[in-house]
Every structure is written in structure tokens, then in C-alpha cells.
Amino acid sequence: MSAAPPAGSGTAEPGTTTRSRRRPVTILLCLAAFALTVDVLTKHLALLELSDREPVRLLGGAVYLSLTRNSGAAWSLGRDHTWIFPLIAVGVLGWIAWMARALRSVPWAISLGLVVGGVVGNLIDRIFRAPGWFVGHVVDMISVFDPYGRVFPIFNVADSALVCGVLLAVGLEFTGRQRDGTRAPADDHRRAGGKDGDRARDGDAARQAATTGEPGDTDGGRRDGA
Structure with missing residues (x-):
């Protein structure tokens, strides 16, 4: 016989x-x-193609190709502290490497793969591009609804991969999918809901017995009726 799974396991x-x-x-x-x-x-x-030229209009103005270099994050946040972004990137990669030890889920693999690709893509810019090591500016080129990023920050493929990976991870967490392939939270919620429902029904029966003098469905109700 196989051993039963430990209590609380997914x-x-x-x-x-x-x-x-x-x-x-x-x-x-x-x-x-x-x-x-x-x-x-x-x-x-x-x-090669966008340097020293006007933004390229695509899809009727829904998308523009507009070359820019960003020293900070989205909306140029932290542009005076560029050195901190490589440190954050290295920390994220280390955290993902630690989590991958228990990775058994393909959806989580897709999420983490997108995040890793996005983080490394921009980390390469921070390390190797001008103006210097670990303070390089990220190359961005995609702008939506405006050629100069006045509606939404200009971004690149690495940014897109990173955002998609994070959104997928949030969705997996909310649906109870674990990195080891289990779905414990959803089962726990269903069991907890069933127990709460039983307790509520027992309480109703007891109150009915107390007010009418008729036996209820629980032991407490029979005692009150007696």
C-alpha cells in the first residue's frame, strides 16, 4: 500500500x-x-532602421515605432538611479532559480520563462550599453496610440514578455495552481465551505427547536425540546 499524503498537502x-x-x-x-x-x-x-528618423506609423496610428533610450523604468521612474535596476534584475533571477527547484507545472514554466527572458533582455542593456557598465540605457521602440509615448510608456519586447509573465503568474495564483503541479487552495476552500454550511444548518435547527419546542435535527435541538 502506498503511504497517504501528509495532511495539508496539495x-x-x-x-x-x-x-x-x-x-x-x-x-x-x-x-x-x-x-x-x-x-x-x-x-x-x-x-539600424529607426535612428535619426521620424516615428513609423502602423495600424492606422494604433502602433508607432519610435526609437528611444530609457535610463529608468516605465514613465522614466528612477532615471537618476539606473544602477539599482541591474541589482533588482539579478535578485529576480536568483529568486526564480530558487523557485525552479520545485517546478513541476508547465503553466508556471511558461510564466517564469517569459519573466526570465524579459529581465535578461533589459539587464543586457543595463550592463553593456552606453553610457557605461551597469548604468546603460534600455532601447525601447514600441509606442501605442501616440508616436512619443504620451499615452503609454514606450516599451520593447523584453517589457512585453515580463508583463505577460507576471500577469500569467497572478492568474495562476488566483486559480490555485501551484508550481509543483498541485491545486490545494481550491480544494481547501471547497472543504471549508462545506463545513461552514453544515455548521449553519445545525445552528438553524437548534434555534428552531428552542423557539417552537419541537425537536430539531441536532442533539442540541432534542435537549431543548425535552
Whole structure:
């Protein structure tokens, strides 16, 4: 007989009980490499084709290609403290590497792969681009609804990958999907809801017995009726 799972452990999704971490980690690394490659290539093309020219209008003005260099984060936040962004990036990568030790979920692998690709893409700019090591400016080139980023900050492929990965992670957390392939929170909520419902019904029966003198459905109700 197999040993029962420890109390409080998550309920494994179908097919995850013996799942190894090789496939999720492979997906994470491949997706991160793909996002990074696309980011590097688009930045290279932007520098070649968009330097010293007016923004390129696409999709009727919904999207513009407008080259800019950003020393800070979105909306140029922290532009006077560029050195702090590489430190944050290294910390994020270290945290993801630590979490990947228990990775068994493909959706989480996709989320973390997008985040890694986005973080590394912009980290390369911070380290190697002008004006110097670890204070480099990030190359951005995509602007929506305005050629100069007055509606939404100008961004790049790395930013898009990072945001998509974070949003996916939030969705996975809210739906109870764990990195090890379990879905414990949803099951716990259903069990807790059932227990609360039973207690509420027992309380109603007891109150009815106390007010009418008729036996209720619980032991407490029978005692009051007696």
C-alpha cells in the first residue's frame, strides 16, 4: 500500500503525481531564450532602421515605432538611479532559480520563462550599453496610440514578455495552481465551505427547536425540546 499524503498537502492534478521537473525546466529555459533572442534582434533592427528618423506609423496610428533610450523604468521612474535596476534584475533571477527547484507545472514554466527572458533582455542593456557598465540605457521602440509615448510608456519586447509573465503568474495564483503541479487552495476552500454550511444548518435547527419546542435535527435541538 502506498503511504497517504501528509495532511495539508496539495491535491495533484491528473498526471502530475509522477511528473518530473525536466519538462517544465526545459520549457522555461527555451521560452526565456526565445524571448531574449527576439528582444535582442528587435533592438538591433531598431537601432539600424529607426535612428535619426521620424516615428513609423502602423495600424492606422494604433502602433508607432519610435526609437528611444530609457535610463529608468516605465514613465522614466528612477532615471537618476539606473544602477539599482541591474541589482533588482539579478535578485529576480536568483529568486526564480530558487523557485525552479520545485517546478513541476508547465503553466508556471511558461510564466517564469517569459519573466526570465524579459529581465535578461533589459539587464543586457543595463550592463553593456552606453553610457557605461551597469548604468546603460534600455532601447525601447514600441509606442501605442501616440508616436512619443504620451499615452503609454514606450516599451520593447523584453517589457512585453515580463508583463505577460507576471500577469500569467497572478492568474495562476488566483486559480490555485501551484508550481509543483498541485491545486490545494481550491480544494481547501471547497472543504471549508462545506463545513461552514453544515455548521449553519445545525445552528438553524437548534434555534428552531428552542423557539417552537419541537425537536430539531441536532442533539442540541432534542435537549431543548425535552
